[in-house]
Amino acid sequence: MGRNKEFDTTVVLRKAMEVFGHYGYEGTSLQILLDGLGIARQSLYDTYGTKKDLFISAVKHYTNEKSTVVLTRLDRPGSVKAAITDIFREIAAALKDEARRKECFIMHSAIDQVPHVPEIAAFFEKDASRLEEAFYQALVRAYEQGELSDRHGDLRALARYLNHSRYSLTQAAKLTPEPKVLDDIVKVTLSALDS
Amino acid sequence: MGRNKEFDTTVVLRKAMEVFGHYGYEGTSLQILLDGLGIARQSLYDTYGTKKDLFISAVKHYTNEKSTVVLTRLDRPGSVKAAITDIFREIAAALKDEARRKECFIMHSAIDQVPHVPEIAAFFEKDASRLEEAFYQALVRAYEQGELSDRHGDLRALARYLNHSRYSLTQAAKLTPEPKVLDDIVKVTLSALDS
DNA sequence: TCTTTTTCGGACCATTTAATCAAGAAATGA
DNA sequence: TCATTTCTTGATTAAATGGTCCGAAAAAGA
Numbered sequence: 001m002g003r004n005k006e007f008d009t010t011v012v013l014r015k016a017m018e019v020f021g022h023y024g025y026e027g028t029s030l031q032i033l034l035d036g037l038g039i040a041r042q043s044l045y046d047t048y049g050t051k052k053d054l055f056i057s058a059v060k061h062y063t064n065e066k067s068t069v070v071l072t073r074l075d076r077p078g079s080v081k082a083a084i085t086d087i088f089r090e091i092a093a094a095l096k097d098e099a100r101r102k103e104c105f106i107m108h109s110a111i112d113q114v115p116h117v118p119e120i121a122a123f124f125e126k127d128a129s130r131l132e133e134a135f136y137q138a139l140v141r142a143y144e145q146g147e148l149s150d151r152h153g154d155l156r157a158l159a160r161y162l163n164h165s166r167y168s169l170t171q172a173a174k175l176t177p178e179p180k181v182l183d184d185i186v187k188v189t190l191s192a193l194d195s
Numbered sequence: 196m197g198r199n200k201e202f203d204t205t206v207v208l209r210k211a212m213e214v215f216g217h218y219g220y221e222g223t224s225l226q227i228l229l230d231g232l233g234i235a236r237q238s239l240y241d242t243y244g245t246k247k248d249l250f251i252s253a254v255k256h257y258t259n260e261k262s263t264v265v266l267t268r269l270d271r272p273g274s275v276k277a278a279i280t281d282i283f284r285e286i287a288a289a290l291k292d293e294a295r296r297k298e299c300f301i302m303h304s305a306i307d308q309v310p311h312v313p314e315i316a317a318f319f320e321k322d323a324s325r326l327e328e329a330f331y332q333a334l335v336r337a338y339e340q341g342e343l344s345d346r347h348g349d350l351r352a353l354a355r356y357l358n359h360s361r362y363s364l365t366q367a368a369k370l371t372p373e374p375k376v377l378d379d380i381v382k383v384t385l386s387a388l389d390s
Numbered sequence: 391t392c393t394t395t396t397t398c399g400g401a402c403c404a405t406t407t408a409a410t411c412a413a414g415a416a417a418t419g420a
Numbered sequence: 421t422c423a424t425t426t427c428t429t430g431a432t433t434a435a436a437t438g439g440t441c442c443g444a445a446a447a448a449g450a
Contacts, residue, residue, distance in 0.1 A: 001424055002419080003417040004417075005426070005427095006417095006427070022310060023311075024219065024221060024307050025222075026221035027220075027221040027307070027311070029408090030407075030409085031407095040428050040429075041409090042426090042428070042429085043426075043427065045409075046426075051408070108307065109307070111366065111369055112219050112303065114369060116222075128370065128371070157379035157380075157382055158383055160376050160379045160383075161379060161380050161383035164366075165363075168360075168363035168366055168367070171306065171359075171366055172362075174306055174310075175319060175323065175362070176323070184351065184352035185355060185359050187349070187352055188355075188356035188387055189356065191387055192383055192386055199395085199447075200395095224437070225437075225439080226437095235398045236398090236399085237396090237397075237398070237441095238397065238398080240439075241396075245438080245439075246439090
């Protein structure tokens with residue numbers, strides 16, 4: 001019994017990504033936050049806890065969502081190169097989409113807080129190592145399948161590079177509104193896999 | 196006549212880079228800032244103006260310093276590949292040095308402010324296009340010198356990629372304290388120039 | 391000595407901050 | 421009907437915010 005929630009908590013979480021992504025964690029005042037979420041102040045505290053709690057929830061939700069997509073693609077049977085290409089094309093597409101683009105920028109705000117919020121630091125560390133390992137395993141499989149030559153040598157380094165490149169694309173997007181630049185970066189990034 | 200300044204304004208500017216780099220622009224309270232700079236409040240306002248003025252000065256000073264190094268190397272006669280390799284090795288070295296590393300993180304704080312401080316947005320836009328052009332001209336020269344094959348094709352894309360990679364290394368450094376990871380990323384990044 | 395400049399520190403300002411408490415209205419299902 | 425939950429709003433709190441003003445001490449050169 002009791003009254004139902006009038007807002008979808010994950011929809012509001014996405015809005016939080018946008019707001020925090022635009023203003024940064026410290027740059028987002030409670031007023032700005034509430035205006036962006038479209039809910040009343042008390043609803044925020046009742047549903048998510050403090051401003052920091054909401055921020056952490058938004059960061060985790062965003063990261064998990066993105067990581068899941070990557071992990072799924074990497075586990076997909078068949079060409080590993082094709083899977084990795086898809087992953088990067090998908091990121092570029094998200095960053096070129098007016099609506100989805102805004103959510104991505106919470107990553108930047110989150111990285112700001114790494115030195116100050118232990119929970120976020122620990123979360124990112126775990127996520128990064130999980131993804132690095134997934135990339136590595138996929139690359140090993142690619143090698144076994146004959147998709148990579150000995151030229152690529154250090155697959156561990158290649159895995160780290162790919163995971164880092166994935167993260168860094170949002171930074172590039174924040175610095176330039178030009179879609180072509182993003183495409184250029186992705187293209188050259190993927191050329192690291194060429195034979 | 197009159198009393199001399201007791202502090203070196205550029206030394207204090209470097210300290211400002213560290214403080215802003217660590218806490219972010221909004222995350223840096225005036226108190227934190229003054230403690231970090233080691234000067235009195237009034238001295239700050241007399242010398243640099245407001246907190247925002249100081250931030251902008253620090254960002255510009257840092258960026259100009261780094262860009263100058265890059266432009267100088269790219270103009271150096273001889274192997275372009277060697278020059279670019281040097282540029283990235285130098286960045287990695289800075290990010291691995293306990294002291295210099297801290298200053299670099301002001302870049303991250305600066306990018307946060309791009310959507311909110313027009314002066315910073317304009318400054319970065321100019322700086323980026325200048326460097327992209329320098330990379331491009333250098334790559335053209337490299338091609339003419341026989342350092343690059345037709346495989347590399349789109350030199351404009353390659354230039355954008357290199358400039359972006361340069362920026363993004365600080366992000367990688369912020370996410371991991373592991374020097375080896377940085378080296379791995381640089382190694383693979385530079386492999387884009389391999390024949 | 392005298393004037394100028396800088397340093398330093400405290401006092402002070404209005405504003406904003408995140409967060410809590412309270413209370414009534416609206417909705418929900420037993 | 422009744423208990424429960426959420427929504428909305430306003431009041432309030434205590435602390436922190438960036439910035440200004442003032443005055444005295446300390447240099448430095450004329």
